[in-house]
Amino acid sequence: MNWVVELVLRVVAVLAFLVLTVLFLIWLERKVLGRIQMRMGPMRTAPYGVLQPVADALKLMTKEGLRPQGADTWVYHLGPVVAVLPALLVWVTIPFTGSLVVQDMRLGAFYIVAVSGVSVVGMVMAGWSSNNKYALLGAARSAAQMISYELPLVLALLGVVMLAQSLSLGDIVAQQSPWPYLLLQPLGFALFLVAGLAELARNPFDIYHADTEIVGGPFVEYSGIRWALFFMAEYVNLFAICALASLLFLGGWKGPLLPPILWFLVKTYAFVFFIIWLRAALPRLRIDQLMTLAWRYLVPLAFANILLNAFYLYFELPAWTLSLASLALLGVAVVPLYRHWSGRAVVKARLADRVGMSKAESQA
């Protein structure tokens, strides 16, 4: 019986932590974006506006939940639940420290990949059932995006799993001494970060929200607590990807002087800050650019990364060879990407387009 009580306590503790984290992330994002835009961000609700997300949450909870007339009722109501559940379930096996975890599964990494893949179903359900063209477009985009980027994400994770020879996140962190996998796997880290950003649909990959094109995507018809559930799912996913990045590549809770939990939070919040920073700095990609990046660059690179790891493990080479090879591959990969996005040929073509357009205008 004791273990049941302990498990329930752990689940409740993690849930409480996640709710508080979501509130804090919303506040942090608004503050950081505000400072980047040379504003103050929220200031009115409590000192430095720290209670602003609480006020927002209360507002959303008391707001009327509208449902469009032609909506598919059951699917419409289930959509947010299906989206938020996988986001929460992932946290069952993500460790904060060696002992602070709900359940350190032996197949933890596999479990995370399997469960997080379900959230796309929630998006599609929401988009389909809303009986709204923008929501449907958003749902189609989210399905395309999440399935495309699931592949490089999982393959990048596989590289780490190969090195650690374990699917348990606790073991993966334990293996990262003295050097974190970031040094052994710079290419894998870059792949994980880019694919993770796309999975989160954060800038520059917020294509299925795309407020300026499809007014919020799958959630356009949602309001009140259901909309808040989608919002919560997004922020929990954001924190999960950042936590995974710190666990898989930066050694998780390992570090000198500070207590382990603090190291975990510091590393995770460094990623969170980076992602918010990207949101302020970068414009949105087009859907074709998104697909090109995934299938022409990230997937082949992820396979190359796995091959590299296989060679390293099979021939039992020294660690520095893997670091160098991974770094070299990353460098090599940047060249065609650079040529594709902003190479001389692309710039010339753009200029030619512009000249052609101005000529056509002058003739008209």
Add this chain to the structure above:
Amino acid sequence: MNGVFRALGTTFKTMLRHPVTVQYPDEQLPVSPRRRGFPRLLVDPEVGELRCSGCGICARHCLTQALKVTMKDNPNFAAGKSQRKKIVDKFELDVGQCTECAVCIEMCNSGGIEMTKEWCAPSTSRQGLRRDLAQQNGSAEAVH
């Protein structure tokens, strides 16, 4: 691709700078000394009464119809202290309507209005935006 790094650099630099906004209305940014504010009525120092006769020419020419003027018989005239037969009774300004264009000053025949620097007059009610300038003259700093 260079643009990505440039964008990251620029945003990081702006993040380290001080915000340009302030906690209005607790704090207010200084306004330009050349900025015009709402009008006010002037007092004739020799007699100690308002110069405005309440003729209402300003109200007729006000572009946003922010003024409402009524006149009355001047008690000082009856007492022999003043040359003005009529004087302003109520000079109601709706600060929510006033665009501070100074047409009222251009139109005034008796030189009884001038612009002040006061530009901020918040209120929680519509009625709070209406003020009787005949009652509160000389309260705001004038533009010279």
